[in-house]
Amino acid sequence: xxxxxxxxxxxxxxxxxxxxxxxLQIEKGEFVGIIGNSGAGKSTFTYALxxxxxxxxxxxxxxxxxxxxxxxxxxAPEKLAEFVGxxxxxxxxxxxxxxxxxxxxxxxxxxxxxxxxxxxxxEQSLEMLGISDLRYRQISSLSGGQKQKVAIASILALEPxxxxxxxxxxxxxxxxxxxxxxxxxxxxxxxxxxxxxxxxKIMMLCEYAERLLVLEQGKLVYDGKSKDIVEHVELFExxxxxxxxxxxxxxxxxxxxxxxxxxxTNVKEAEEMLKEVLAC
Amino acid sequence: MNLLQYVPGDSFxxxxxxxxxxxxxxxxxxxxxxxxxxxxxIVLIMLMLAISTLAGLQKRALHLAKNLFILGLFMFVLxxxxxxxxxxxxxxxxxxxxxxxxxxxxxxxxFRIIGTMLPLMLLFAITQMNDLCSALVKCLHVPxxxxxxxxxxxxxxxxxxxxxxxxxxxxxxxxxEYDTKNFFKKMSLIAPLFVPLLISSLKKVDSGAVSxxxxxxxxRTVKSGYKEYPFGLQDGICxxxxxxxxxxxxxx
Numbered sequence: 001x002x003x004x005x006x007x008x009x010x011x012x013x014x015x016x017x018x019x020x021x022x023x024l025q026i027e028k029g030e031f032v033g034i035i036g037n038s039g040a041g042k043s044t045f046t047y048a049l050x051x052x053x054x055x056x057x058x059x060x061x062x063x064x065x066x067x068x069x070x071x072x073x074x075x076a077p078e079k080l081a082e083f084v085g086x087x088x089x090x091x092x093x094x095x096x097x098x099x100x101x102x103x104x105x106x107x108x109x110x111x112x113x114x115x116x117x118x119x120x121x122x123e124q125s126l127e128m129l130g131i132s133d134l135r136y137r138q139i140s141s142l143s144g145g146q147k148q149k150v151a152i153a154s155i156l157a158l159e160p161x162x163x164x165x166x167x168x169x170x171x172x173x174x175x176x177x178x179x180x181x182x183x184x185x186x187x188x189x190x191x192x193x194x195x196x197x198x199x200x201k202i203m204m205l206c207e208y209a210e211r212l213l214v215l216e217q218g219k220l221v222y223d224g225k226s227k228d229i230v231e232h233v234e235l236f237e238x239x240x241x242x243x244x245x246x247x248x249x250x251x252x253x254x255x256x257x258x259x260x261x262x263x264x265t266n267v268k269e270a271e272e273m274l275k276e277v278l279a280c
Numbered sequence: 281m282n283l284l285q286y287v288p289g290d291s292f293x294x295x296x297x298x299x300x301x302x303x304x305x306x307x308x309x310x311x312x313x314x315x316x317x318x319x320x321x322i323v324l325i326m327l328m329l330a331i332s333t334l335a336g337l338q339k340r341a342l343h344l345a346k347n348l349f350i351l352g353l354f355m356f357v358l359x360x361x362x363x364x365x366x367x368x369x370x371x372x373x374x375x376x377x378x379x380x381x382x383x384x385x386x387x388x389x390x391f392r393i394i395g396t397m398l399p400l401m402l403l404f405a406i407t408q409m410n411d412l413c414s415a416l417v418k419c420l421h422v423p424x425x426x427x428x429x430x431x432x433x434x435x436x437x438x439x440x441x442x443x444x445x446x447x448x449x450x451x452x453x454x455x456x457e458y459d460t461k462n463f464f465k466k467m468s469l470i471a472p473l474f475v476p477l478l479i480s481s482l483k484k485v486d487s488g489a490v491s492x493x494x495x496x497x498x499x500r501t502v503k504s505g506y507k508e509y510p511f512g513l514q515d516g517i518c519x520x521x522x523x524x525x526x527x528x529x530x531x532x
Contacts, residue, residue, distance in 0.1 A: 056490050081494045093487035096495070098435050102410040109504045110496030118506045138286070140438060158495070200417070 001194060002026040002049065002162070007063035009044055009053055018044040020218045022063070026196065026211075028161070031188045033209030033226060034198045037240060040215040042198045043089060046164045049196065050086045051077035058119045067162070082111070085160030089167045089198075091147045100126075100134045100142075111158065125157035128183055144171035152180065156187070162194045163187065169199065177201065181208045202229075203244045207266040214239065230263040246270035253277060284437055286404045291335035292514060298350035298407050298415035300515040305399040307522045312395030315529040318384065321391035324529065328398050337405050344401045345394060352390035408436050415509040417502060424500050432488065440481055447473050447480075 003025045010017040019041040026032055032218045036042050036067035049244040051072045054061040065072045068083055088094045096105040104125055108118045129149045139147060148171050155163065163184065169177040181204055187193040194267065199205055205212055206226045214222035216239055222232060229243060232253065247271050248272055259277050264270040288294075293301070312324050325345070332341035359382060366381030378386075413427040451473065452458055460466050 040343070050494055052490055052494070056493070076498075077490075077493055078496055078498050081496055084494075087493055088487065092439070093484040094491035096432070096488060096492050097410050099408060099410060102408070105506050107495035109506050110441070110500045112499065112501065112504055115506060120507075132427065152463055154495070 001026040001068060003064075004048070004064045005064040005066075007048065007065055009048065009059055009061055011044075011057060011107045014059070017218050018059075019215075020047070022220055024213070024220065024223060026194065028194055029188065029192045030211055031185070031195045031209045032197070032211045032213060033205030034196065034213045034215065035200065035202055035205060035241060036215035037219070042215055043166055045215065046086060046166050046196070046198060048072065049082040049162070049164050050084045051075060052086075080272040081158075081160075083161040084164060085158050085162070086157040086164040086167050087151050087155050087166065090173075091144070091151050091171070094151055095139050095147070098138055098140070099133070100139060102138050102148050103150055104157050107154060107158045112256060121157045121159070124154040128156060129144050129153045130179065133243070135252075145173060145176055148172055149176070149180075156183070159191075160193075162196065165195075165199075167198055167200065169201065169204070177204065180271040184208065202241060203266070206244050206247075214241065229265060246273075249273075284404045284434055286408050287337060287340060289336055289406070291337075291406070293331070293335040293337075293406045296406075296518055297419070297509050297511050297515045298412040299419045299509065300511065300518055301403055301407050302412060302416075304518055304522050305403040307526060308399040309396035311522075311526045311529040312392050315532060316388070317532050318391060319388045320529055320532045321388065321395050324395045324525075325391065328395070328402070332402055333404065337402060340343055340405050341398070341402060344398055346464065348394040348397050348401075351397075352393045356386045356390040359389050371452075385392065404434070411507070411509070414505045414507055418505050418509055421502055424502075424504075428492075428497075432485075436481070436485070439484065440477065443480055443484075444473065444477050445475055460524065 004022045007022045008017050008020045014121055022045075033041050034045060044053060047057060047070075048065045049067060051067075053059070054073060055077050061073065068078060070080065079262070088200060095103055096106050101122070104122050105118065108121055113121065115230060123132075129152060131146065131149050131153060134142065134146060134150070139150065142150065148168060150166055152165070165184075169180055172180065184195050184197065185208055188195045189241060195209075197205070197209065209226050212222065212224060212226040212229065213220060214236070220240065222235060224232070230247055233243050233247065244265060246264045246267060246269070248271065250259065251257035253273070254263065260271065261276060262269070264273050296304070308324070312321060315321060315324070318425045329338070329341050329345065332338055343394040358435050360378045361382070363382035363385045364376070364379055366379040366384070368376040369383060370377040413424075413431040416422040417424050432442065448458060448470075451469075456469055458466065458469055460469070
């Protein structure tokens with residue numbers, strides 16, 4: 001569904017490549033998490049998916065990026081937008097309307113859905129994000145977290161096949177963060193949507209994403225199952241990425257000879273592990 | 281108080297079609313321009329304040345009138361000193377300070393400024409910019425691109441203000457004395473802020489454009505709008521009233 005073939009990109013005026021020699025495939029229905037330090041090329045990766053690179057941000061583009069069989073260089077971003085929905089990192093600047101309802105309506109109106117369909121999708125997306133009470137509020141009066149939910153709702157309302165989110169929970173409280181991930185999980189499992197999420201909360205990625213990509217200075221340094229992070233703890237620590245505390249706890253217990261089972265990667269598995277350890 | 285911000289409400293003014301509101305505000309201004317009587321200007325201003333009060337916007341209207349009064353006062357002084365027609369009114373040591381023509385012209389112009397700008401400014405208090413944009417596209421078939429540019433420009437005004445204050449606060453935290461009473465010193469301190477403001481504003485505009493593009497901005501057609509803006513009886517009544525007002529203002 002998505003393929004990067006030896007893709008490199010260097011922004012105009014920059015001497016270093018933002019992404020370099022990236023080759024990977026993402027199949028339909030995958031839930032992919034991307035993590036990496038600042039300047040690792042995570043946002044450039046998402047821009048390449050939606051065609052912003054190279055259509056909006058110009059520079060030297062090498063290799064090929066294909067989405068749904070379409071070469072992103074030859075297809076306009078609005079064409080790609082029919083199946084790729086992207087939520088940016090900077091929430092404020094991606095708002096195009098003054099009122100929450102108008103913000104969600106913007107994309108729906110542009111894509112020419114029928115009035116009944118628009119009404120249904122508008123209400124569904126507001127309800128899904130738990131922001132129905134904000135429908136007629138001025139966006140300028142919302143908190144950072146509320147704005148983030150509005151931005152996500154405006155993309156989810158379009159029901160794109162591929163949902164790309166660049167740090168969508170940066171301004172959210174822990175409860176809302178879990179809610180967003182639960183929504184994405186549901187969309188992924190029940191509706192087969194492909195979810196690609198850039199996130200710094202590795203615990204959430206380990207729990208929800210099946211596949212994890214780690215970028216470091218424009219290079220892909222890890223591409224594997226998020227559950228397999230246990231076998232690459234050293235690599236992650238070398239990169240300055242904290243592995244989930246439950247993984248550390250499991251490894252420690254194993255080291256001490258108190259536990260011999262599978263190392264947990266989420267809270268539920270950790271709970272099972274602790275029950276087992278304490279029962280002994 | 282943000283003078284461009286929409287004030288939610290359920291008044292008869294709020295319920296008018298956005299296109300009617302726009303033209304009514306414009307034509308009210310025309311009525312203020314065509315009249316040559318200071319008294320009619322005063323009546324028109326009072327009438328606008330009364331209409332605003334009925335719509336629950338008295339606070340905003342008075343605030344606007346106060347701000348426009350300062351502008352009007354400035355124009356009054358200029359007109360009074362520079363228009364030299366009519367009989368001399370104040371003469372000192374053979375120097376004529378102002379004349380009867382200058383005084384009447386100054387009064388007329390300053391009230392005219394308040395009268396023409398007040399309805400246009402109040403338009404923003406009773407109309408959502410998105411509604412105005414959509415109604416112009418739906419009813420008058422204005423190309424969406426242009427309507428969007430206008431609404432975006434208005435939407436960015438408070439954003440830029442916030443951005444400016446953020447930069448100012450950051451500089452204050454570093455010890456820059458913006459609260460100095462010396463106007464020229466203050467200006468010289470503020471001037472360098474325009475560069476970071478311009479850069480961050482341009483970035484915001486750029487991101488907004490990308491976001492709009494990725495949500496099918498270029499695919500929009502006249503039929504795309506979800507909301508409908510039909511003209512009703514109240515729009516007809518408003519149109520008749522405003523035309524009568526212009527006729528009355530022209531005759532008087």
